Amino acid sequence: MINVFIAEEIPCYNKGEAALMHGIMETIRIHVKDEVNFCLCSRDRERDQNEYGQDVKVIQSDGMIARYLPKGTKQIKFAWNLLIHFLFLISYRLFGKAALQVFRGELWNAYANSDIIVLGHDNAFTKYHFPLIVFSKWLGKKVCVYGSTIMPAVFGDSFSKQFGIWAMKRADLITTREERTFKMLKDFNLNGVPIFCTADKAFILNPVSSLDTDVLRKQLGIHGIKKPEIGVMVTKMSTVYRAAFKGHALSEEEKYEKHSKEIAKALDLVLETTKGSIVFLGHCTGPDWDRDDRIVARSVLEKMAHKDRVCFVDRDLRAPELKGLMGSFDFVVSERTHGGIGAASMTTPTLWITHPGDHRTHGIVGNTLGLSQCLYNTEDLNHKSLSAKIKLLYQEREGIVHILDRNIPTAKAMAMKNGFYFNRYLINK
DSSP: OEEEEEEEEEEEEEEHHHHHHHHHHHHHHHOSSSOOOEEEEEESSSHHHHHGGEEEEEEEEEEEEOOOHHHHHHHHHHHHHHHHHHHHHHHHHHOOOOOOOTTTTTHHHHHHHEEEEEEESSOOOOTTHHHHHHHHHHOOOOOEEEEOOOOGGOSSHHHHHHHHHHHTTTSSSEEEEEHHHHHHHHTTOOTOOOEOOOOGGGGGGGOOOOOHHHHHHHHHHHOOOOOOOOEEEEOOOSSHHSSTTTTTOOOOHHHHHHHHHHHHHHHHHHHHEEEEEEEOOSBBOOSSSBBBBHHHHHHHHHSSSOGEEEOOSSOOOHHHHHHHHHHHHSEESSSSHHHHHHHHHOOOEEEEEEOTOOHHIIIIIIIISGGGEEEGGGGGGGGGHHHHHHHHHHHTHHHHHHHHEEEEEEEEHHHHHHHHHHHIIIOOO
């Protein structure tokens, strides 16, 4: 039996995160012959437990790294967490599992009983992960950075770079999902740490069946709407939104308003050409108002002229439901990376709204899928260029589908390689 502790949150209200969590379990279980028990940190235990089922034990804890906090609060919280972790480390090194008589929480049990600690599952890898790697190794555990994107800014200052490289050298395995992170880490010469470039684990998420998708469409009121059907996912709390309108001095309120207006105008222009329908979907539905994509979608919808040809999905869909639904559309426009991955892996032509600094999306779409033409730069977001891009790609959809038919199986196979390397370097070595 192998105990794998994922020592960070992977919240299911973000369907991309949920797809990654399912991907972690799927890739490992397929390749590891022994029984594998998973444990996961969560701020919403009941919700995540319902999503991930009995395949994983969900504990109510942030772990060492608390996400979704203001910067100052996050630093204070991390300092406190680091202190408590250091005290546990000393106790565990001195007394072994007897330290659990003092440190009685589920988090400490998860650390003590784990064989392998997994972290860095997404592009949420930060400077705070470096101490977590060192802490885990000093506990005597194997450490795996699993399918990560690491932005260069994480190693931005001199101390972070030196300490970060020193910490990364202590990992037992690192897999990345795009070339930029892979090349950066290889250039650091991490003393023989096995590093491999694979693909995003969300590619392998299984959607609901076509029959269940048909039932879902009827329940959501989108059965029989005018074609072509274009699924749209917009967001606010993301690097994509923050990168919008580069060079424009806008207040937060002005930026939010302009973002909604430009997308609304673009979608109206697309509807006037295609004579079809728009379906708004919430890819992320929490944990707070700012991160609920449905709020942004409503703002866009309110500004559209052709509201009569728009369907708004308010329901909080599970990741497999969302993926099945996107497979039924004719085209998808997404400000969410994994929203686009879900659609593309169903061979639905997709436009990703992103920016040049987003290594994750550019690496996945440009390199893994070979569809760099399906990227739109939000730094220059305006309704004319966005609508023109959507209409152009819609006209070229047959060619895009042909590319997806060729590259999606490869992407899924590469994603499965995460589990192959996990088994080879952490189980069989």
